[in-house]
Amino acid sequence: MASKERIQRLKEETRINILDASLQIVKEEGWQALSMRKIADVIEYTAPIIYEYFANKEAILLELTRKGYLILTRDLQEVRAKHELPAKQLEAMWLAYWDFAMENKELYQLMFGVEMNCCCDMVATLEESEGPYNEFSQAIIELMHIEHPTKDMVCLKYYTFWSVVHGLISINILRRGYSDEMNQQVLKDAIGTIIKSIERV
CATH class of the missing domain: 1.10.10.60 (Homeodomain-like)
Structure with missing residues (x-):
């Protein structure tokens, strides 16, 4: 044995x-x-x-993608647990998302196809790829002043956040960004604005 x-x-x-x-x-x-x-x-x-x-290089890429989503989800869970208010959770989680991307640029490139071909069909089969969305969506639902928000409503707010944060990350991975101070200011301003728009719903 x-x-x-x-x-x-x-x-x-x-x-x-x-x-x-x-x-x-x-x-x-x-x-x-x-x-x-x-x-x-x-x-x-x-x-x-x-x-x-x-079996091939694609299988390695898929496993690395899985690893990336597991790390990202764990990071989001850890920072979310440190805050009680959903607005604070969302701010901390999106900042943690940024940190993950900057500290794991190669994994982030692979997960989201930045400067490389994304294996989107294969990624969609990974249960782990739903982890980050699940964490964010729970906080978004808690922040909304609606008893039973629809899935589309939650998705809209999530993709509003993600489009801004992912866009800023991609700009920096492509080395077209500005200083860290400027990035943090843009990031916090954007996150804060979206949070306020959800709170007004």
């Missing part, structure tokens, strides 16, 4: 090493440089062994 557990643990470690090596390559050379052979070179395995864990 111990031997089986050890084999399973080694397999999981190898799988994690493959994903870590993939991100390392991307951070150093960009997404276009990622290949199964290059991953094998980094972890000092042969390419066929990589295929035992992931």
Whole structure:
């Protein structure tokens, strides 16, 4: 039994090493440089062994996307739990969303197709991709002064937030943004304005 557990643990470690090596390559050379052979070179395995864990490069990209959504959802849950008022929750969560994107630019690019082709059809199949929306939508519903807001109403407010924040993130990932101070001011002003529009509903 111990031997089986050890084999399973080694397999999981190898799988994690493959994903870590993939991100390392991307951070150093960009997404276009990622290949199964290059991953094998980094972890000092042969390419066929990589295929035992992931059918192709797209499978690795999908798993990294899943990882990104799990990290982002966890970050949002942590900051939301620190505030009682939904307005404060939303402000803190969108600032945490920004921080995630700036600290994990490569993952964010992959998750949302910034400067690369988005595997949108595959991402839509990931249950984890719903995590951030679920966290934000709960806070939006609590902020609304409506007994039973429709799904469309909640989606509209979420996408209003997301369009502004994602747009600012994309501008900065493309290196066309301004100073950190300016980014924070624009971000806070936009978030505050949208929160006020929800509170007036």
